[in-house]
Amino acid sequence: MVATGLLDHPFKEGYAARLGALPGAAHAWIDGLRQTARGILNASGLPGPKNEAWKFTPLGELSKIPFIPAATADDIDVREVPRGVPSIPGAQRVVLVNGVVNTALSDPLDALPGLRIESFKQLLVREPQTLKPFLGGIASSGALPLAALNAAYMADGLVIMTAKNFAGATLHIVSIGAAGAEPLAFHPRNIIALETGARLTVVETHIGLPGQSYLANPVTEISLADNASLRRYVSVAEDADAFHFATTSVALAAHSSFETFHLGLGGAKVRQEVRAALNGAGADCCMNGVYALTAKQHHDLTTVVEHHVPHGTSSQLVKGVVDGQSHGVFQGRIHVARDAQKTDARQLHKALFLSKGPEVDCKPELEIFADDVQCAHGAATGELDREHLFYLMARGLDRDTARALLVAGFLDEAVATISDENVRAVFSDMVNGWLKRRGV
Amino acid sequence: MALIDIKDLHVSVQGKDILKGISLSIEAGEVHAIMGPNGTGKSTLSNIIAGRDGYDIKSGSVTYDGQDLLAMEPDVRARAGVFLAFQYPVEIPGVSTSAFLKSAINTKRRAEGKPEIDAMEFLKLVKAKNKALGIPDDMIKRPLNVGFSGGEKKRAEVLQMTLLEPRFAVLDETDSGLDIDALKVVSDGVNALRGATRAFLVITHYQRLLNYIVPDHVHVMAGGRIVKSGGKDLAHELEAEGYAKYLAAA
Ligand SMILES: Nc1ncnc2c1ncn2[C@@H]1O[C@H](COP(=O)(O)OP(=O)(O)OP(=O)(O)O)[C@@H](O)[C@H]1O
Ligand SMILES: [Mg+2]
Numbered sequence: 001m002v003a004t005g006l007l008d009h010p011f012k013e014g015y016a017a018r019l020g021a022l023p024g025a026a027h028a029w030i031d032g033l034r035q036t037a038r039g040i041l042n043a044s045g046l047p048g049p050k051n052e053a054w055k056f057t058p059l060g061e062l063s064k065i066p067f068i069p070a071a072t073a074d075d076i077d078v079r080e081v082p083r084g085v086p087s088i089p090g091a092q093r094v095v096l097v098n099g100v101v102n103t104a105l106s107d108p109l110d111a112l113p114g115l116r117i118e119s120f121k122q123l124l125v126r127e128p129q130t131l132k133p134f135l136g137g138i139a140s141s142g143a144l145p146l147a148a149l150n151a152a153y154m155a156d157g158l159v160i161m162t163a164k165n166f167a168g169a170t171l172h173i174v175s176i177g178a179a180g181a182e183p184l185a186f187h188p189r190n191i192i193a194l195e196t197g198a199r200l201t202v203v204e205t206h207i208g209l210p211g212q213s214y215l216a217n218p219v220t221e222i223s224l225a226d227n228a229s230l231r232r233y234v235s236v237a238e239d240a241d242a243f244h245f246a247t248t249s250v251a252l253a254a255h256s257s258f259e260t261f262h263l264g265l266g267g268a269k270v271r272q273e274v275r276a277a278l279n280g281a282g283a284d285c286c287m288n289g290v291y292a293l294t295a296k297q298h299h300d301l302t303t304v305v306e307h308h309v310p311h312g313t314s315s316q317l318v319k320g321v322v323d324g325q326s327h328g329v330f331q332g333r334i335h336v337a338r339d340a341q342k343t344d345a346r347q348l349h350k351a352l353f354l355s356k357g358p359e360v361d362c363k364p365e366l367e368i369f370a371d372d373v374q375c376a377h378g379a380a381t382g383e384l385d386r387e388h389l390f391y392l393m394a395r396g397l398d399r400d401t402a403r404a405l406l407v408a409g410f411l412d413e414a415v416a417t418i419s420d421e422n423v424r425a426v427f428s429d430m431v432n433g434w435l436k437r438r439g440v
Numbered sequence: 441m442a443l444i445d446i447k448d449l450h451v452s453v454q455g456k457d458i459l460k461g462i463s464l465s466i467e468a469g470e471v472h473a474i475m476g477p478n479g480t481g482k483s484t485l486s487n488i489i490a491g492r493d494g495y496d497i498k499s500g501s502v503t504y505d506g507q508d509l510l511a512m513e514p515d516v517r518a519r520a521g522v523f524l525a526f527q528y529p530v531e532i533p534g535v536s537t538s539a540f541l542k543s544a545i546n547t548k549r550r551a552e553g554k555p556e557i558d559a560m561e562f563l564k565l566v567k568a569k570n571k572a573l574g575i576p577d578d579m580i581k582r583p584l585n586v587g588f589s590g591g592e593k594k595r596a597e598v599l600q601m602t603l604l605e606p607r608f609a610v611l612d613e614t615d616s617g618l619d620i621d622a623l624k625v626v627s628d629g630v631n632a633l634r635g636a637t638r639a640f641l642v643i644t645h646y647q648r649l650l651n652y653i654v655p656d657h658v659h660v661m662a663g664g665r666i667v668k669s670g671g672k673d674l675a676h677e678l679e680a681e682g683y684a685k686y687l688a689a690a
Pocket of ligand 2: 482527
């Protein structure tokens with residue numbers, strides 16, 4: 001492993017060197033993945049405003065923060081799960097602190113037959129061949145600068161694998177970010193692989209403890225075999241000074257289905273990037289989300305849906321409310337390859353301004369090369385409808401209550417699409433909690 | 441003292457004079473009806489009473505229960521007992537009808553210093569009212585007015601009225617869109633509320649409604665003015681003769 005000055009870019013001097021030997025370094029192909037990623041980082045650095053995919057969320061400022069690798073911060077001791085973490089009925093809980101699996105705070109990891117939950121670190125060392133079909137193959141460092149940053153430094157994370165026709169379970173992954181005296185960064189790598197016909201629900205809560213800034217840079221690679229069905233519900237409410245850049249790449253085989261929901265409630269700068277490749281015919285992908293921003297928060301939801309084969313369906317409904325001087329970004333690319341006939345792809349983004357200060361950028365991109373497809377996309381931004389407000393007030397609701405009801409209603413149209421009842425209720429509570437705290 | 445007293449009200453919208461000196465006084469216990477051609481300012485008057493903005497009130501006054509109604513915010517008016525059943529109720533996606541109804545009822549209860557309604561009591565109350573108005577219980581689970589048929593919207597307006605028990609209610613063409621049975625059911629709902637402490641202003645194009653909700657006074661509005669007032673027989677006369685002679689006068 002080489003660690004020269006340039007390789008440390010953009011973080012604190014000696015970032016890579018401080019990490020020492022990363023797990024799995026003894027395996028040539030893993031070391032190769034890391035070297036390649038570092039090469040890419042050295043060549044292009046972190047994405048700035050000239051990078052088209054990142055023009056609304058440039059990361060130049062990161063290089064000014066002297067992040068240290070989380071693993072080298074020895075002044076952090078998280079002994080309990082923060083109060084803001086919801087409890088998901090019937091879910092098995094796995095807790096990561098700064099990207100590292102924390103067994104003390106987690107439920108036993110081997111409780112269910114047909115479901116394997118392992119620490120990425122342990123698999124890297126013990127049986128890396130298990131990871132080979134997935135690692136770096138679904139989220140490629142070449143195309144994704146933050147995935148490259150992750151690959152260069154990945155050390156732990158979660159690996160979740162099911163047996164064929166696994167009948168279903170709910171996992172709740174709680175990711176806690178906590179910095180000590182120095183700002184820190186962590187790059188967890190997660191792999192979720194569902195075998196043929198398997199079903200699984202994964203809820204992710206990303207939350208932070210107040211303190212120094214931290215950077216969470218998780219990459220999740222998801223493989224869905226034929227007829228597999230994954231529901232993944234992610235909420236991000238990081239600490240006010242924290243950065244969170246999450247990349248998720250999903251490969252869908254025939255007739256598999258992927259339902260995801262991304263809730264963005266904060267952090268200083270957050271990007272949730274979700275990429276789905278419909279590789280097998282008849283796959284279905286539903287990627288919805290809500291963001292609610294205030295103060296100077298920046299939140300970017302970027303989606304890419306690639307229809308490679310016929311009869312795929314994809315739908316996206318994203319709703320945002322923005323207040324203060326916040327900045328919301330939605331980028332959604334739908335790519336329909338020439339062979340992907342009979343594709344049905346839909347996308348709708350709506351943002352609601354609660355004041356004059358915020359900014360919203362929306363960039364839908366349709367690249368359609370097949371001729372027999374149904375594609376629809378729409379985007380709208382605006383303020384609360386005065387007629388709606390008047391109607392509610394004419395029934396006696398005071399202005400604040402009426403506004404809150406309307407904003408909640410606006411967001412609820414998206415939240416209501418969550419098909420898991422328990423999760424829907426929890427996410428709805430989180431959104432309403434945000435609205436209450438804001439006093440919208 | 442009249443419950444509501446409108447004096448020489450002049451209103452314009454975007455530079456166009458709509459109401460050109462309306463005076464109307466309604467005592468508690470009375471039902472008044474207004475009839476008049478399209479575009480004559482009936483809904484404008486209703487909206488002014490409810491407190492919708494966007495109107496230029498040039499002169500005149502509206503006094504409700506001794507207070508300057510025009511100085512009050514719409515929600516304050518509603519909590520004071522003013523209700524408008526809209527001619528065109530807006531659809532509000534995402535807001536469930538039942539959550540809204542509950543919020544509206546509790547707002548009123550709080551204003552009256554009463555305890556909030558609990559979930560069971562609320563369901564029982566709404567079910568009973570639904571039954572009386574021929575509203576399927578499922579309807580209130582849907583977003584407010586969204587996809588409701590024309591008649592369903594009107595029934596939902598009356599449902600809200602019966603739940604909120606206003607002291608002064610304006611019904612702006614609540615009968616249009618209602619089928620014959622619904623007309624009866626909705627009228628029964630209104631009549632059940634009639635009493636010595638309440639007053640109604642019923643706006644309609646059809647005399648038929650006034651067979652069910654029998655008014656104490658009928659007014660003809662044309663060209664932004666009340667051009668004729670009379671008893672309930674005036675409605676029959678209008679039905680037979682139309683507005684031609686009043687239009688000429690206006
Ligand atoms: N916002 C507005 N801008 C311009 N003109 C308006 C506006 N609102 C109302 N008007 C006009 O004011 C006049 C009165 O309208 P209003 O809705 O009060 O009539 P109405 O008597 O209720 O009619 P109808 O019987 O058809 O319901 C109409 O000519 C209408 O076009
Ligand atoms: Mg009208």
